[in-house]
Amino acid sequence: MEIYRIENLTFSFPEQENSALSSIDLSIRSGEFVTICGKSGCGKSTLLRHLKPALTPHGRREGEILYRGKTIGEWDARTLASEIGYVLQSPDNQIVTDKVWHELAFGLESLGFDTPTIRLRVAEMASFFGIQTWFRRDVAELSGGQKQLLNLASVMAMHPAVLVLDEPTSQLDPIAAAEFLGTLSKINRELGTTIVLTEHRLEEVLPVSDRLIVLDQGSVIADDTPRAAGEKLQRLEHPMFRSMPSPMRIHAGVGGGTPAPLTVKEGRQWLDGVLAGTPIEKREVDHRSDKEDKRPVAIELKDVWFKFDKHAPDTIKDLSLKVREGQFFGIVGGNGTGKTTTLSLISGILKPYRGKIRVGGEDPSQARPGKLFRGRLGVLPQNPQALFVKKTVELDLLEMLAGEKLSAERKEERIREVVRFAELESLLQSHPYDLSGGEQQRAALAKVLLLEPTVLLLDEPTKGLDGFFKEKLGELLKRLNEEGKTIVMVSHDIEFCAKYAEECAMFFDGSVISSNQTAEFFAGNSFYTTSANRMARHLDPMAVTEEEVIRLCRTSP
Amino acid sequence: MKRDAFSGYHPIVNFVYFAAVIAFGMLFMHPVFQGIALASSVIYSLMLKGMRALKFNLLYMLPLLLIAALINPAFNHAGVTILFYLKNGNPITLESILYGIAAAVMLVTVIIWFSCYNAVMTSDKFIYLFGRILPALSLIFSMVLRFVPRYKNQIRKISHAQRSVGRDATQGSPLQRARNGIRIVSIMTTWALENAIETADSMKARGYGLPNRTSFSLYRFDSRDRLTLGLQAVLIAVILAGAALGENTIRFFPSIRMEPIAPFGGIVYAAYGALCLLPVGIQIMEDIKWRSIASRI
Numbered sequence: 001m002e003i004y005r006i007e008n009l010t011f012s013f014p015e016q017e018n019s020a021l022s023s024i025d026l027s028i029r030s031g032e033f034v035t036i037c038g039k040s041g042c043g044k045s046t047l048l049r050h051l052k053p054a055l056t057p058h059g060r061r062e063g064e065i066l067y068r069g070k071t072i073g074e075w076d077a078r079t080l081a082s083e084i085g086y087v088l089q090s091p092d093n094q095i096v097t098d099k100v101w102h103e104l105a106f107g108l109e110s111l112g113f114d115t116p117t118i119r120l121r122v123a124e125m126a127s128f129f130g131i132q133t134w135f136r137r138d139v140a141e142l143s144g145g146q147k148q149l150l151n152l153a154s155v156m157a158m159h160p161a162v163l164v165l166d167e168p169t170s171q172l173d174p175i176a177a178a179e180f181l182g183t184l185s186k187i188n189r190e191l192g193t194t195i196v197l198t199e200h201r202l203e204e205v206l207p208v209s210d211r212l213i214v215l216d217q218g219s220v221i222a223d224d225t226p227r228a229a230g231e232k233l234q235r236l237e238h239p240m241f242r243s244m245p246s247p248m249r250i251h252a253g254v255g256g257g258t259p260a261p262l263t264v265k266e267g268r269q270w271l272d273g274v275l276a277g278t279p280i281e282k283r284e285v286d287h288r289s290d291k292e293d294k295r296p297v298a299i300e301l302k303d304v305w306f307k308f309d310k311h312a313p314d315t316i317k318d319l320s321l322k323v324r325e326g327q328f329f330g331i332v333g334g335n336g337t338g339k340t341t342t343l344s345l346i347s348g349i350l351k352p353y354r355g356k357i358r359v360g361g362e363d364p365s366q367a368r369p370g371k372l373f374r375g376r377l378g379v380l381p382q383n384p385q386a387l388f389v390k391k392t393v394e395l396d397l398l399e400m401l402a403g404e405k406l407s408a409e410r411k412e413e414r415i416r417e418v419v420r421f422a423e424l425e426s427l428l429q430s431h432p433y434d435l436s437g438g439e440q441q442r443a444a445l446a447k448v449l450l451l452e453p454t455v456l457l458l459d460e461p462t463k464g465l466d467g468f469f470k471e472k473l474g475e476l477l478k479r480l481n482e483e484g485k486t487i488v489m490v491s492h493d494i495e496f497c498a499k500y501a502e503e504c505a506m507f508f509d510g511s512v513i514s515s516n517q518t519a520e521f522f523a524g525n526s527f528y529t530t531s532a533n534r535m536a537r538h539l540d541p542m543a544v545t546e547e548e549v550i551r552l553c554r555t556s557p
Numbered sequence: 558m559k560r561d562a563f564s565g566y567h568p569i570v571n572f573v574y575f576a577a578v579i580a581f582g583m584l585f586m587h588p589v590f591q592g593i594a595l596a597s598s599v600i601y602s603l604m605l606k607g608m609r610a611l612k613f614n615l616l617y618m619l620p621l622l623l624i625a626a627l628i629n630p631a632f633n634h635a636g637v638t639i640l641f642y643l644k645n646g647n648p649i650t651l652e653s654i655l656y657g658i659a660a661a662v663m664l665v666t667v668i669i670w671f672s673c674y675n676a677v678m679t680s681d682k683f684i685y686l687f688g689r690i691l692p693a694l695s696l697i698f699s700m701v702l703r704f705v706p707r708y709k710n711q712i713r714k715i716s717h718a719q720r721s722v723g724r725d726a727t728q729g730s731p732l733q734r735a736r737n738g739i740r741i742v743s744i745m746t747t748w749a750l751e752n753a754i755e756t757a758d759s760m761k762a763r764g765y766g767l768p769n770r771t772s773f774s775l776y777r778f779d780s781r782d783r784l785t786l787g788l789q790a791v792l793i794a795v796i797l798a799g800a801a802l803g804e805n806t807i808r809f810f811p812s813i814r815m816e817p818i819a820p821f822g823g824i825v826y827a828a829y830g831a832l833c834l835l836p837v838g839i840q841i842m843e844d845i846k847w848r849s850i851a852s853r854i
Contacts (some may be wrong), residue, residue, distance in 0.1 A: 052762060054761045054762055055758055055761065055762055077764070077767060078764065078767055081762075081763065081764030081767060082764065085762075086758075086759075086762040088755055088758060088759060088762075089755075090752070090755055092707065092752075093752045093753075093755035093756050093759065094755065094756065094759035095703065095756075095759075096699075096700060096703065096756060096759065096760055097696070097699040097700060097703055098680070098681075098699050098700075098702035098703040099681060099699070101775060102681075102699055102773070105773040106760075106763055106765075107763035107764055108771075108773065109770055109771050109772060109773050110763055110764035110765045110766070110767055110770055111764050111767065112767065112768075112769040112770060112771050113771060113773075114771060115771070115773055115774070118771070118773040119773075122773075136775075138706075139703060140703070140706040140707065140710075151759075154763070155762075155763065158763065158764070344717070347721050349717050349720060349721070373721055373722060373723045374723065377721070378721075379718070379721035379722075381714065381717070381718040381721070382714075383714065383718075385744075385748055385751075386711075386714050386715040386717075386718035386719070386744065386748075387718050387719075387722065388744065388747075389740055389743065389744055400722070403723075433747065433751050447722070448722065451722060451723075457721075
């Protein structure tokens with residue numbers, strides 16, 4: 001049965017020439033798992049919002065959207081509220097009430113159910129999602145992943161026929177994201193709920209999707225099974241192909257042919273077939289981490305211990321870390337292992353109760369901030385919005401130089417420099433909050449760069465960015481690093497670290513467990529490593545990036 | 558906090574209890590009543606919070622009691638039984654000393670009752686009670702309780718981010734600090750407004766604004782609650798009857814006068830004691846029951 005039918009939909013926002021969506025024709029069958037992808041600003045969210053009339057934006061619209069065979073506007077508000085569930089991006093913003101149980105009941109209260117019905121449905125949902133252990137907790141105590149699961153559960157409590165999700169995992173760490181997508185697939189499989197989802201992280205979601213729709217500048221350019229859609233993107237040489245899972249891209253890089261592998265498992269089998277019988281020189285992994293490095297030390301932590309409260313458990317335990325000048329240092333590791341706390345310790349916002357921290361030979365918590373943060377340490381917070389203060393990006397950048405004794409021309413020149421570097425030319429007159437996630441990240445980076453730091457601390461810079469913006473940010477950081485800036489980056493994004501970092505360290509339980517040159521580091525891990533490496537590690541453990549695996553296949557006769 | 562049996566009762570039972578004991582504690586100045594109230598409030602607070610309550614009572618309440626008792630005779634010179642004269646010629650009277658003690662006891666009793674109230678009447682019980690009267694208000698309460706910790710958290714994040722560009726409210730000259738502080742509030746406002754849009758979307762998406770909204774709660778009014786509420790009503794009626802007959806009042810000025818202790822007075826005292834010690838009694842009964850069950854296993 002067809003649940004949605006979109007006929008020739010064209011939409012443009014008020015006072016805008018270009019249309020956000022142009023002549024879209026789609027049909028979604030009941031029970032399908034549909035993934036929509038595309039670059040930021042390609043109209044994904046706008047399209048999703050058309051599936052839920054309560055959230056549809058104002059503007060000029062042509063064409064028709066049918067829900068279960070009837071124009072969607074003709075259904076009554078109560079049916080639409082309960083049958084079409086909508087989950088948004090930010091786990092925090094969607095939660096309305098202070099208690100988990102109240103949040104679960106919120107939608108049912110709106111629909112006017114009586115207490116016994118709500119009691120039953122809430123109990124059912126809590127059991128289905130495994131929420132019962134934190135049922136009576138305050139929402140403020142939950143982790144990001146739990147919050148997003150709660151949002152999903154509170155929508156599911158209304159028994160929707162369709163779930164529409166707008167980048168639901170972009171703010172989650174990889175483990176929580178995988179759990180969330182697993183739950184979605186369970187809902188789809190066991191309850192038959194139709195799922196329409198937009199997503200950047202295609203690696204996990206494609207294997208469970210029935211269909212992949214690729215949008216570009218408001219129109220559909222591919223609409224097929226994930227495998228076929230990926231192959232079509234490859235044929236078109238479309239930039240979105242960069243977001244496809246590693247196995248598929250390696251397959252394409254080698255020359256394609258047979259059906260493309262989607263998962264690591266399929267990729268491994270395919271690789272075995274391709275390389276069958278050819279002798280491969282197996283490079284040994286060099287596990288020594290204490291290689292000679294003559295560069296002076298930029299950041300040093302020695303036997304550092306830290307706890308947030310006198311009676312709290314230690315957050316950082318016996319941490320020793322050395323970052324050399326000009327190094328690009330990546331810190332990976334699970335949630336709550338103390339990665340962000342370490343950054344705060346380095347920037348002097350928190351003080352250790354034992355041990356020594358030196359940034360350029362000075363204790364950051366003792367240094368005068370005027371000195372420390374001017375010309376030495378630049379910190380890019382996890383949420384760049386915390387840095388913006390003015391109405392436009394240009395004013396915001398100017399504000400950064402307000403305290404400097406510089407002539408107006410010199411200031412303008414400096415700003416022009418960073419604007420050119422961060423590619424913000426077309427965005428100078430926009431409000432910082434109107435930029436997309438990737439653009440905000442770049443504007444914040446430009447702001448920090450105006451203080452001319454030699455050391456940059458980055459906290460999860462790729463959070464919520466799509467493949468395109470990630471690559472752009474990666475290139476910027478690489479250029480900065482080549483100019484001699486030391487970069488310390490905390491990230492969940494293994495692929496990003498593998499591609500750009502020079503040395504990587506793994507955090508666990510408040511301390512660094514292992515640290516090595518990036519290739520050796522990932523080659524030495526068997527689970528916590530890139531998918532390209534997981535695909536090829538049995539043949540060559542040192543093949544960490546996609547390019548290396550492709551080279552491996554090419555060099556073999 | 559130890560598990561308190563009375564806290565498990567329906568919020569309306571909790572609320573009636575505290576409303577009654579706090580109101581009576583403020584109204585009745587009769588020494589027997591005051592003694593009952595003070596003793597019960599101390600016992601209940603000890604039972605609820607253990608050592609913390611003991612420390613609070615000894616460290617803050619006892620000195621407060623003494624100071625408040627001493628201040629009244631120093632300023633109030635009414636009363637007929639003059640004990641002695643101060644250097645400036647003002648008399649110190651027995652009545653003013655006794656009144657000072659009574660007022661101090663009342664103040665301390667009410668404070669301790671409120672500390673118990675805070676431990677028992679958690680925010681969701683309060684929200685629930687007011688939600689019965691005004692459903693919209695209860696949602697607003699719940700949202701406020703959600704947003705306060707969230708905003709606090711965000712302000713901290715902003716302040717940290719600003720500190721690392723040298724613009725926190727703890728950095729620079731006093732004028733600079735003030736300016737930085739205002740800037741942080743301004744960022745916070747922008748952030749709050751921006752992010753509230755998504756909250757509004759999430760509410761709309763879940764049907765907020767449809768007519769006939771109901772209000773769900775986890776509480777159920779069962780026969781145990783009905784029984785306790787009935788008992789409370791009877792006790793309160795007896796106490797009010799006593800009050801109407803003047804059993805509970807005392808006159809301090811110009812001379813002390815109160816009802817002589819009579820059989821009916823005894824009944825009223827017993828009712829007051831029973832009301833004030835109701836949670837303690839419930840707890841003891843549960844403990845005994847539990848022990849007998851546990852011993853049988």
